[in-house]
Amino acid sequence: MEVAVLDIKGKETGRKVTLSDSVFGVEPNEHAIYLDVKQYLANQRQGTHKAKERAEITGSTRKIKKQKGTGTARAGSIKSPIFKGGGRVFGPRPRNYSFKLNKGLKRLARKSALSQKAKNSEILVVDSLNFDSAKTKNFITLLQDLGIEGKKSLFVLGESNNNVYLSSRNLKAAEVVTSSELSTYKILNANNIVFLESSLEGIESNLSK
Known part of the structure; x- marks a missing residue:
């Protein structure tokens, strides 16, 4: 499919780029997308x-009351999970x-996510992007x-650009990544x-293998 190339002002340059059907035109595999997103979210968990x-x-190990004659259930340790302050069961x-x-499978998931975005016309292509200084405005x-x-x-971005990255860092709804950092979760979250x-060339060469 063809997409118009825009300049930094959002105006059409008169040129168009052809997005590879092998990357942006595949039949989406929802299960592959699910597994890749699940792995991404699982990797964010610290597990601590x-x-x-x-x-x-920490507590006394003595038997807290006699075995018989109290009229209540037997109890041997204050550290038992049934008492307040005791240990937790299967914590x-x-x-x-x-x-x-x-x-x-991960390549298929990314291609599926990109194909969904292309089908919904949620992809823009800009010819170049560079700022003289890092300013949010x-x-x-x-x-x-x-x-x-x-x-x-x-x-x-094709390669890292510090001014562009720093300019976007304070904006909650915007994120800047390089083509090598592109993930299924980031694609679907935008x-x-x-x-x-x-x-585009790097993305298509990496995902069309």
Whole structure:
């Protein structure tokens, strides 16, 4: 499919780029998308949660009352989970939530997500993007010119640009990544994806394998 190339002011340059059908025109695989997003979210979890069990509680080890004659149930330890301040039964322990996915499946997931965005006309292509200094107002002006202010937007650069990244950092609804940092979750989390023309070649070469 063809997409018009815009300049930094949001005006058409008169040129068009052809998005590869092998990347932006595949039949979306929803299960691959689900697995890739699940892995991304799992990798964000620190897994440092911990609750003390009865063996880890500090407290007396003496038998708290005699075995018989109290009229209540037998009780041997103040650290028992049935008492206030006792250990927790089957509490959370530190663990690693990450899991492995095949590279082919992850590529299919990204292509599926990009194809959905292309089908919904949520992809923009800009010829170049560069700021003389890192200022948030420059990025806000860019969003206004592109007509995507107030929407979640993902800008994909061919290579890192510190001024562009720093200009977007204070904006909650905008994110800047390089083509190598593109993930299925980031694609789906954005309402619009803005590609720099220079980033398309790298994306298509990486995902069309």
